[in-house]
Amino acid sequence: MMEREQQTHLERPSAGGALARSLLFLLMGAGFVALYYVGLRNYLLFHSLVEIFSIVIAFTIFIIAWNSREHLADSYLYLLGIAYLFIGFLDLMHTLSYKGMQIFTDYDFYANQLWVATRLLESLTLLAAFSLAPRRITLRPYVLEAGYAVVTALILFSIFQWRIFPICFIEGVGQTPFKIWSEFFICAILGLATWLAYRHRQLFSPQVFGYLMISLVCTILSELSFTFYISNYGFSNMVGHYFKIVSFYMIYRAIVQTGIRSPYQLVFKELKAKEAELERQVAIDELTDLFTRRAALALLQKHLSATRRELSPLTICYLDLDGLKQINDTFGHAEGDSLLKAFAGQLIREMRASDYACRMGGDEFLLILSHCTEGEAARLVERIEARVAQVNSSWSKGYALAFSYGLAQWAEGETMAHLLALADTRMYAQKARKKEKTALRTSPVTAAASLAG
Structure with a gap:
């Protein structure tokens, strides 16, 4: 009875909640319009704001997953949390190396190379996470950290030191075939991750599952948008970054906000699954x-x-x-x-x-x-x-x-x-x-x- 009341309390919409959501949508709409005008006047500032937003979200996901590792047995949360620490760091390097930032001036291809490598790492992480979701596999956080640290180091060395990572964009020419096919490959991986998430949707609350689906779909649309641009400051590049904002915000709603403001949605789901498994073992x-x-x-x-x-x-x-x-x-x-x-x-x-x-x-x-x-x-x-x-x-x-x-x-x-x-x-x-x-x-x-x- 108490559990049913808790669940009802969590899911019951309120007038205050509806008003807050309406205000949130208005603020988001205003933010998008403001970003659009910023992009028209100073695309470098637009790009930096979008990337900083995603970097903050990525680091916050890591903080939440890391601090809840003693309480949550879901291996996919460990994986996502640790992975997003390194994904956020690579996005930071991508932002600092973007043309016009005047930080890395010795090579013109860093930003696009870092983008492709980071998105490939992110897509493979999501695929692995949703593959692990129905399993009870014990992952060692320090081993995962070491593994992602090695992969991140190899990416950075291949781009900045060895310069063996394929060129992805040439100014005045556009994207290279490697860049375009890499985006399609990343979309295919994300599509498979979306299918796995849908297949295991019973593991998530309906609200969290909805957030994850929106995030995955927007990530795919973002990658597709980046297959069309000719200039780093082009319109399709801007559209791709809009989709990235929505994608990372939905990840925030699904994991960060759920873990901080509504902790029962993650913990309660796991407890119910454990309770059902115990009942099955007894029955x-x-x-x-x-x-x-x-x-x-x-x-x-x-x-x-x-x-x-x-x-x-x-x-x-x-x-x-x-x-x-x-x-x-x-x-x-x-x-x-x-x-x-x-x-x-x-x-x-x-x-x-x-x-x-x-x-x-x-x-x-x-x-x-x-x-x-x-x-x-x-x-x-x-x-x-x-x-x-x-x-x-x-x-x-x-x-x-x-x-x-x-x-x-x-x-x-x-x-x-x-x-x-x-x-x-x-x-x-x-x-x-x-x-x-x-x-x-x-x-x-x-x-x-x-x-x-």
Whole structure:
């Protein structure tokens, strides 16, 4: 109840929030217009403002991810946080080396080379991050830092020292084929990252997922814009930087603001995922993938309540594998586990969507059959027996798969304990009759397969 209230509180829109969002959009619109006029009068200032904005966002992402590393187990957050530290640094170098800054005057190609290298590093990082999102892989932050530091150093040396990085732009000529094809390659990587993010969208809250999608799409549009310009001060270059602003702002909304102003959206999502996984571990038997005894009793109680209200039929079937102990003793427990899994598979194949197959422990199973009479349940058991017979005819083992069962249909006024006891008694009665028949026609080969466990 408390968790539901917290989630509702987080997601409930308010009048104040709507007003704040409206003011924010107005400020953003005014900012874009102001930037446009700045770009018309002084493109170098426009470029510097846009890049400084993205650099601040990149460094802030690192600070948030680094300081929350003890609390968040998501490996993709580590990766993004550490990567954006180095992406921001390379963007800073790109800004300082831009034509007109008069800082690096010995070479004309630094800025475009740094842009391509940084965007390639960013796209590969996003691809890796969304690949890691559904996995629980422990990443060592210091190892990641060292790895990104080496990659960053190689990029800088290849551009500034060795000058082996391909030329990307020639003044008066335009972009080189390498630059254009690199942008298309980066777009392809970002497209794959977008597909992975969409595929794993259940890992994110709807709001955060929306921010990430907008950021990825704007990053792709930004890269595409940079395939058209002829001048570093051209219009398509300006459009590409606008898309970059939106892209980094959406990353800010998705990670930074969510982590600072709305920390529950990242932490709560992870806690809910862990809670669901724990519930699944408690409810599902690891060996057979059937419901556990604990889950079975809860499900039966729930369906009995519905049956009492609706006065609809409900039947349970208690099943017990014959001879499992002898099979374990003779062939080993691994063979016994294989037998349990094979039997569980046959049960699942005959279950309706409204039925539940459960492993009560050891070699005992329970079927909960809602809206089902005892006669209908008996026909279901016959189909299971037919499937078991097919299994026995298809394998050449030294034993046969067999089971005993007992049916019990709920009657008005009957308790769950009485219903379970009735099915259990009938199952053991059938098992006893099998023992009597076995005793009359005992042979060393058939006895090991037929004696009750």
